[in-house]
Amino acid sequence: MGWLIDLLPLDYTDAVVVVGATLLGLTAGALGVFAVLRERSLVGDALAHAALPGVCIAFLATGAKDASTLLVGAAFAGLVGALLMVGIERTSRIRPDAAIGVVLSSFFSLGIVLLTYIASTDNANQAGLEKYLFGQAAGLLERDLVVMAALAVCSLTLVTLAFRPLKTTLFDPSFAGSVGLPVRVLEVLMTMLLVVAVIVGLRTVGAILMVAMLVAPAVAARQLVHRLSLVIPVAALIGAAVGVTGALISSRGELPTGPVIVLVAVGFVVLCVLAAPHRGVLWRARKLRAARRRTLAESVLVDLETAIHAGPPPTAVELAQASGRPARALRAALRDLDRAGMLARDGDRLYLSEPGAAAAHAVLERRELWSAWLEHGWRLELPDAREPDPTDLRASLGDEYADRLSALAAGGR
Structure with a gap:
């Protein structure tokens, strides 16, 4: 990653942070789409909190604060948390939101207890572990970027290769099962992708704020485009832009990187919700x-x-x-x-005027045709289930059926 860092017109520390924030935005933006569209946004929050005890256990097992080892522990804890959520939901009467709450609170409580225990020990290496709560982007190193890039490339490649079965399972799991797709395996795969996104962002924004990076780019992209094949890349680009912007702002203002990135993401979501073409409030x-x-x-x-x-x-x-x-x-x-x-x-x-008279007659004709539809529309026997448009019923029905409707109304009079 050194060549990429050298290309940026920034000092070394800022360049590393910007590259890390970009990788985080790309990965979390693309993979967070699956959580948002499955209506499982809080799963990402639960997995992020579940990663904390994994970090602590990895440190206790090795006694060293090696980033790669700690991330392996976080990944393992995240997978355990994901499997617990699925298991609780499917083997009990507990609803999915309650299962998420159980896993989130229990794992996070365990993480806090382990952090407190580690802080009471004499191990000098334990300093800085609490940064996994809120992130410490300034502590990123080149080898961290290599790990983040490898995880990003692998996860995004997997999404590209398995796009069609993932899409089918995401929107219609019953149909996916009927055509022979391994629905449960694909659902677990989507959850594992969220774990990867959490691992990529844990060092940058921390366990508490990670859910915002999973949700915000996907929500913003959903306001701008409609097709899943476009939502995923647009969310990735939005996440990257948010990461770079937040990293630069935090660097210039000497502010914490993770919270600034999250605030930029939330601001962009608000902008999209208000002003997005065709879907924005304004x-x-x-x-x-x-x-x-x-x-x-x-x-x-x-x-x-x-x-x-x-x-x-x-x-x-x-x-x-x-x-x-x-x-x-x-x-x-x-x-x-x-x-x-x-x-x-x-x-x-x-x-x-002449155009005004023609427009008035057209309005009267549309109103008469709509009244005829309300009274005689059931008699038309349309060949398909058309949705009539009150503002232009003739265009909805076609000239043939509109003329037939007018004839029925005239006969009724």
Whole structure:
């Protein structure tokens, strides 16, 4: 990894931290997707907490604070915790969330007890083990990066090779079992991938904050794309970007790296939830507002058409009195219609332009067709289960069935 560190325009320590944060983001972002989409986000939290006693037991067994040895202990404890969760869930009446809580609390309590015991011993090597709680990115070494990179490459390669069976098991385990896929093995494999992600991030963000790196990139990616084949790489890229950004901010501000990375991740999730195209809160609010304005304008268009046929063209005041709409809403709708070129004026009197008259007739036709659907739609005997669209029923049904529906309504009258 030395060549990569040398390429970065940073001092050695900062470069190591940035590379480590990037590897963490890539791995946790991609593998965390399986936890989020399985609705098992807290499994990652339980596995991260379960890794702590593994670190302590590895230290007690070897007496040395070797990072590779401690990570092996963390991996073993994480696997034991994962198997316990699965076993408790499937061999008892305990629900999955309760099984996660049992494993998380018991393993983490054991880890704290072991940490306290180790701190009371005379072994000078025990200093710094508590950093596995909150992470210590500044303590990363090149050999740690090599281990992290190897784990990342192996896990992501496995996901790529087993993508189709993993996808099938993830979304429809019953179907996966019916076609002969080893569902339980694949579910255990997904959990083991989470263990790998936890091991990669344990030194950087720690056991307590690791769940954020598993969940946040996946949640953000889910707001941006829809297909699993895109969610995984996008989550990995988001995780890498979050890791690099958080590492640089913490370096410049002399702040703890793990918490800063997590805060950046949470901030990006909030941004995606608010502003993501098609799914963001602000996007949906804008779309809903536009739909309401369009509906109001169409209703005023029909009111004006009705008023013109009933007597002389109305003024805005007369139209408001006849329709019973608030004056402010009516003014906004008239302004939108005027901008669209659907209104003509003769002093204070309002007329429909040629495009306005055509639009009013189209709205009336859609309303009549929808009323006909509600009354006679059951008589059409459609060849498939179509979902009718109230705003454009003709496009939903097709011209043939729309004309047949109009004929049924005319015959009923």
